[in-house]
Amino acid sequence: MxxxxxxxxxxxxxxxxxxxxxxxxxxxxxxxxxxxxxxxxxxxxxxxxxxxxxxxxxxxxxxxxxxNTKSASTRSDTALTWSDLDMPMPYGGKLPEELKDTYVDLAKSYFKRHPEMLNRDE
Incomplete structure (x- = not known):
C-alpha cells in the first residue's frame, strides 16, 4: 500500500x-x-x-x-456515519441537511457499481 x-x-x-x-x-x-x-x-x-x-x-x-476492515458496506445506506467512512468529521461533525441526500446517493451509486462490497463478512 x-x-x-x-x-x-x-x-x-x-x-x-x-x-x-x-x-x-x-x-x-x-x-x-x-x-x-x-x-x-x-x-x-x-x-x-x-x-x-x-x-x-x-x-x-x-x-x-x-x-479488510469493517466498513460502511455492512450498514444500511441511511445509517452511514463519518466513523464508518473513517474520515475526519467536516462541518463540526454535523452534516448540513442539504448534503445528506448527496452522500446517501454517492453511497448507493458506489454499491450499485460494486455489489461485491455489500454484506461482506469481515
Whole structure:
C-alpha cells in the first residue's frame, strides 16, 4: 500500500499509459495528474471516483487503505456515519441537511457499481 499518488502512478503504468493519455481519459490536465502522482495536490472527490472507476478499483484501495476492515458496506445506506467512512468529521461533525441526500446517493451509486462490497463478512 502506497500513497494515493504512488497508487495512481502504479495503476497507470500497469495499464501502459502515459500521464498525458490517462489525463485525457480522465478529462484533467497532464500537470494536474502529475501533481496527484507526486502527492503535491489531491483530487476532488468526483475526480477520485473517476480514477477509481477508470481502474475498476475502490477508492479505499486507491488511498492505500486496508479494505479488510469493517466498513460502511455492512450498514444500511441511511445509517452511514463519518466513523464508518473513517474520515475526519467536516462541518463540526454535523452534516448540513442539504448534503445528506448527496452522500446517501454517492453511497448507493458506489454499491450499485460494486455489489461485491455489500454484506461482506469481515
Amino acid at each position: 502506497g500513497t494515493l499518488g504512488q497508487n495512481i502512478s502504479a495503476l497507470r503504468k500497469k495499464r501502459g499509459l502515459s500521464q498525458a493519455q490517462l489525463a485525457e481519459k480522465l478529462d484533467i490536465g497532464t500537470s494536474t495528474l502529475g501533481m496527484y502522482e507526486t502527492n503535491k495536490r489531491e483530487p476532488s472527490y468526483e475526480t477520485l471516483l473517476n480514477i477509481a472507476n477508470f481502474f475498476n478499483t475502490s477508492v479505499d484501495e486507491l488511498l492505500g487503505r486496508n479494505t
